[in-house]
Amino acid sequence: MAAQLPLQFEFKGDQSFADYFAGSNHEIVAHLQHCCTGDGEQLIYLWGGRGLGKSHLLQACSQKAMQQNIPAFYYSLQPNLPDPAVLEGLETQEMVCLDNIEHLAGNLSWENAFFHLFNRLRDRGQRLIVSANCPPRQLPLTLPDLKTRLAWGLTLQLQALTDQERIVLITFKARRMGFEIPPRTGQFLLTHYARDLPSLWALLARLDHASLAAKRKLTIPFIKQILQA
Amino acid sequence: MKPIWNTCLSKLENDIATSDFSTWIRPLQAIEDNGQIKLLAPNRFVLDWVKEHHLSKIEETIRQFGSDKIQVSLEIGSRKSDAVATPKKLKSAERKQNRLNFINPAFTFENFVVGKSNQLAKAASMQVSENIGKAYNPLLIYGASGLGKTHMMHAIGNAILQKNPSANIIYLHSEKFVHDMVKALQKNAINTFKDYYRTVDTLLIDDIQFFAGKERSQEEFFHTFNTLLEKKHQVVLTCDKYPKEIVGLEERLKSRFGWGLPVAIEPPDLETRAAILIKKASQTEIELPQEVAFFIAKRIPSNVRELEGALRRVIANAEFTGRAITIEFTKEALHDLISLQDRMVNIDNIQKTVAEYFKIRVSDLLSKNRKQSITRPRQIAMALARELTSHSLPEIGDNFGGRDHTTVINACKRIQELRSSNVKVSEDYSNLLRILSN
Numbered sequence: 242m243a244a245q246l247p248l249q250f251e252f253k254g255d256q257s258f259a260d261y262f263a264g265s266n267h268e269i270v271a272h273l274q275h276c277c278t279g280d281g282e283q284l285i286y287l288w289g290g291r292g293l294g295k296s297h298l299l300q301a302c303s304q305k306a307m308q309q310n311i312p313a314f315y316y317s318l319q320p321n322l323p324d325p326a327v328l329e330g331l332e333t334q335e336m337v338c339l340d341n342i343e344h345l346a347g348n349l350s351w352e353n354a355f356f357h358l359f360n361r362l363r364d365r366g367q368r369l370i371v372s373a374n375c376p377p378r379q380l381p382l383t384l385p386d387l388k389t390r391l392a393w394g395l396t397l398q399l400q401a402l403t404d405q406e407r408i409v410l411i412t413f414k415a416r417r418m419g420f421e422i423p424p425r426t427g428q429f430l431l432t433h434y435a436r437d438l439p440s441l442w443a444l445l446a447r448l449d450h451a452s453l454a455a456k457r458k459l460t461i462p463f464i465k466q467i468l469q470a
Numbered sequence: 471m472k473p474i475w476n477t478c479l480s481k482l483e484n485d486i487a488t489s490d491f492s493t494w495i496r497p498l499q500a501i502e503d504n505g506q507i508k509l510l511a512p513n514r515f516v517l518d519w520v521k522e523h524h525l526s527k528i529e530e531t532i533r534q535f536g537s538d539k540i541q542v543s544l545e546i547g548s549r550k551s552d553a554v555a556t557p558k559k560l561k562s563a564e565r566k567q568n569r570l571n572f573i574n575p576a577f578t579f580e581n582f583v584v585g586k587s588n589q590l591a592k593a594a595s596m597q598v599s600e601n602i603g604k605a606y607n608p609l610l611i612y613g614a615s616g617l618g619k620t621h622m623m624h625a626i627g628n629a630i631l632q633k634n635p636s637a638n639i640i641y642l643h644s645e646k647f648v649h650d651m652v653k654a655l656q657k658n659a660i661n662t663f664k665d666y667y668r669t670v671d672t673l674l675i676d677d678i679q680f681f682a683g684k685e686r687s688q689e690e691f692f693h694t695f696n697t698l699l700e701k702k703h704q705v706v707l708t709c710d711k712y713p714k715e716i717v718g719l720e721e722r723l724k725s726r727f728g729w730g731l732p733v734a735i736e737p738p739d740l741e742t743r744a745a746i747l748i749k750k751a752s753q754t755e756i757e758l759p760q761e762v763a764f765f766i767a768k769r770i771p772s773n774v775r776e777l778e779g780a781l782r783r784v785i786a787n788a789e790f791t792g793r794a795i796t797i798e799f800t801k802e803a804l805h806d807l808i809s810l811q812d813r814m815v816n817i818d819n820i821q822k823t824v825a826e827y828f829k830i831r832v833s834d835l836l837s838k839n840r841k842q843s844i845t846r847p848r849q850i851a852m853a854l855a856r857e858l859t860s861h862s863l864p865e866i867g868d869n870f871g872g873r874d875h876t877t878v879i880n881a882c883k884r885i886q887e888l889r890s891s892n893v894k895v896s897e898d899y900s901n902l903l904r905i906l907s908n
Contacts, residue, residue, distance in 0.1 A: 256488050256492065268786075268787070268790045268791075271790060272786060272790075282782070282786070296489065300488065300489065300492040303492050303496060303497075304492070304496065307496055307497075312497065312499060312548065312549070313496070313497065314493075314497040314512055315489075315492040315493050315496070315497070316493050317489050317493065323515070324515065326513065326514065326515045327513070327515040327516065328513075329513040329514065329515065330512050330513035330546070331512050331513065333512055333547075333548035334497065334512055334548070357643070357645045357649075360643045360645070360676075361643075361646075364572050364574070364643075376806065376807070376810060377779075378776075378810060378814075379810070385614070385615045385710075386615040386616075386677070386710065388615075389615045389616030389773055389775040389776060390615075390616075390775065392616075392773070392775055392776040392779045393616070393775035393776070393778055393779050394779060394782070395779070395782045395783060395786055396779055396783060396807075397783075398806050
């Protein structure tokens, strides 16, 4: 019998606080949530390695702020930067979330645009949440004024999850996607395949797809079979 | 008509990639009225992007939940009132009362901590606030980033406003001057712009180094500056360096900026840094133990903003965990910052930096050579090691060619005296402190 062709649904996780598994990062989540209520810190600098959920948290901030009727803007910087005009006029937003700001370091026109946006937001008392892959001091910025300004806020470092937390997270995420992964299977995935979260989510999507196609539960032998194919 | 934009948002959130939705769709503010939905984008870039990539989907969704007759339009704007002090918004009669001065009430002279590094700047600023246009005009405050220049400027503004709440005063960053001028030129409203800035009693303009290379703005600012000074109105400027050193600034501006009183703000010394921390903490009703203040101050040597950032972190952490602020607690709260600092500043690194600065060899610093050209840098390096690292005095002595700890004590005392009496030593020390901490 031919395998059933599952519909090509991309799993779109809700980038909300409720959908974020904090592990040992409870304090960070609390500070960010407080900030989204229009209270709390005026500047939060969130940093940590790849796959710790920085983008998820910044999007959760903009979502929560908008739910509270606080105009918010989220923008994720990529290595190919567009025209810095994207930052113009953003001081009308009560909260601006800029993701991956390490990409603007070394690009003088972006650094200048961001520096001026920073000042305009500060002068109006608006909130700014940024994320980067390193602390402010290590950002290779050309403008020293920008570096000191970024160090002025509340700097928070996201901690990586422990393996135990990752297993809990795999089961949690799988359930959100509509299938079950028992903890033992989660442990197996961690010890045999990738351990960083983006790779794990790609793996889960692949397993989900294969399981639907074969109409089989995700047992360890079946997983081995899928991943060897 | 029942508002439908929120319903559309839920649908669009499912149909559009998550980060695209967060960036382009969620920030749009909707105004629904009489069969029309006006979507407001924060700027031209967002508007163009939405128009090109998402508008048809938005229109389709709106029609699905509303009716075919609903008209959708996209504009730049914000639902909340735009509180920018644009010249066109103010009629001249209302100008005095309505001008938004952008003075931050949180920055006052009372909460500015004075030390040797900034006492002259504070005294001059207070003079200016008491004798507007008469004491020092212009007053130019210069120094590296994050040392309190902006605080001083706002403090002047607040002191003036305290005495005269309707004072015609404005604080702005130089970039805003440039931005407003460009906007005025585009809208053919340059005379309104000129009138706006040339009629203030006190103009506080921050970071004038950003005028560099902008000739048209320099020209306009030159005339604004002259008009204000001729009328004996006060101008206060800040700059990250002495204006003569700014590349791309016209000579006539450089010389005019130096007409009044240029005062420098230097990096604060250890005691002043600790005092700043205690004062800042007390503003949030936290009593910071002195030993903790010194612990943080020692690790963050030259920058007040970074100092504030570290304190913010300690307080936030203490509030979250409910723990008392002790040295142990502070070490934990700032562990990443401290380990980074320790990696960046150690005795080897200090010796290398000092040797390079004075163009001598590291081996000279460790040698028995007693020539002043060697002993002075050696003493400075020892004093820096005491200020910037947590090594004990015997350890520092040991790292300088096996010297005794009393030699280190003498070196530190000598440098402390010379920093008060000898400008060259004071400058060298400040420069090295800055190099090592950035």
